[in-house]
Amino acid sequence: MPQYSQFQPKPYERPMSPFWYFDRWPYLKFILRESSSFFVAYFAVVILIHICAISSGPSSYAAFSAWMRTPTMITVNLIAFVFVVFHTVTWFMLVPRVMVRQVMGRSLPEMAAAAPNYAVWAVLSIAVALFALRVI
Amino acid sequence: MVDQRSNRPLPWLLFGIGGFLTAFFFPIHIFLYGIALPLEWLPDPGYRSTLELVHLPLTRIYLGVLLILAFWHAFYRIRDTICDAFDVRPLDVPIAALCYAGAIAGTIATVVILILVP
Numbered sequence: 001m002p003q004y005s006q007f008q009p010k011p012y013e014r015p016m017s018p019f020w021y022f023d024r025w026p027y028l029k030f031i032l033r034e035s036s037s038f039f040v041a042y043f044a045v046v047i048l049i050h051i052c053a054i055s056s057g058p059s060s061y062a063a064f065s066a067w068m069r070t071p072t073m074i075t076v077n078l079i080a081f082v083f084v085v086f087h088t089v090t091w092f093m094l095v096p097r098v099m100v101r102q103v104m105g106r107s108l109p110e111m112a113a114a115a116p117n118y119a120v121w122a123v124l125s126i127a128v129a130l131f132a133l134r135v136i
Numbered sequence: 137m138v139d140q141r142s143n144r145p146l147p148w149l150l151f152g153i154g155g156f157l158t159a160f161f162f163p164i165h166i167f168l169y170g171i172a173l174p175l176e177w178l179p180d181p182g183y184r185s186t187l188e189l190v191h192l193p194l195t196r197i198y199l200g201v202l203l204i205l206a207f208w209h210a211f212y213r214i215r216d217t218i219c220d221a222f223d224v225r226p227l228d229v230p231i232a233a234l235c236y237a238g239a240i241a242g243t244i245a246t247v248v249i250l251i252l253v254p
Contacts, residue, residue, distance in 0.1 A: 016223060031221055037213030040158050043166050044206045044242065048249050050169060051199070054183070054190050055253050061183045068174040077170030084166055088159040117159075125164040132168050134181040134189060 036087035039080035092117040147212050147236070154209025157202050187254070196250045207242030211235040 017023070021031040053064035067073060096113035130136045172178045181189075189195055215235040219225045 018223060020223070021221065031217070034213055034217040034220065037210040037217060040162060040206055041210035041214065041238070041242070043162060043170065044203050044210065046170070047165065047199070047203060048245055051190060051249050051253060054187050055249070058183045061186075065174070065180075068170065074171065074174055077166055077174075081163065081166045081171060084158065084162045087155075088163055091155050091159040121160055121163075124160050128161060128164045129168060131189065131195075132181075133178060134185045 032083070033086060033090045036083040039083040040087070043077075043080055043084070088121065092121070147208065150205060150208035151212035154205035154207075154212075158206045158209055161202055162206065190253050196253065200246055200250050203246045204243045207246070208239045211239040211242070214238075 021027040050064060053060045068077075092114045093110065095117060096108070096110040099113055102108075168178070173180055190199075212235070215228075215232050218231050218235075219228055224231070
């Protein structure tokens with residue numbers, strides 16, 4: 001059991017605004033990046049609903065497609081797309097932070113270290129699109 | 137401060153792998169099924185063709201791995217986002233419990249839905 005003195009020193013806590021993330025751009029960037037997780041979870045659920053609709057037959061698939069064509073869904077998906085791309089870019093830019101970037105005694109620029117990610121991203125996106133559109 | 141080992145490394149591993157998978161694959165999924173196909177920018181392959189695609193074991197394995205790790209990635213981050221954005225770190229334990237429950241629910245739903253594809 002810890003022994004408490006009569007006047008236990010309390011650590012000073014700086015008062016924090018509930019909207020602290022509007023104070024500085026890096027804070028806002030941080031909270032926007034972290035918020036991308038809501039959109040990842042949202043679209044994972046949409047994909048599950050899509051698979052359910054495919055499993056249930058042509059009529060529920062048509063209903064799902066009609067739902068995806070509503071302006072609300074397109075707007076939400078556009079916002080989700082922007083957030084997820086922000087997640088992708090910030091995630092790729094982590095690579096130069098965690099990787100040793102010494103090439104022949106010189107340090108590699110951040111973009112050069114992250115570049116292979118973008119190439120892989122492009123190739124995988126095209127592959128998924130070709131499969132999804134049944135081109136291959 | 138209570139000296140305690142963190143139990144975070146395991147979920148962090150799922151968060152990390154899920155972070156890579158969502159970074160690589162989610163933008164194209166949202167673009168195709170959320171924007172391009174509904175707006176008819178691209179030709180819709182139609183119901184039968186899409187069913188055949190989802191029927192393939194490889195597609196289901198891909199979707200299973202992608203979605204399960206996406207759920208773990210998202211809920212790991214949602215927990216910290218809620219704690220930080222609303223400054224409610226003292227409520228971390230119930231928030232973490234809810235978030236992990238969400239990730240487990242997402243995992244079970246993904247497995248069941250993918251097994252039930254005809």
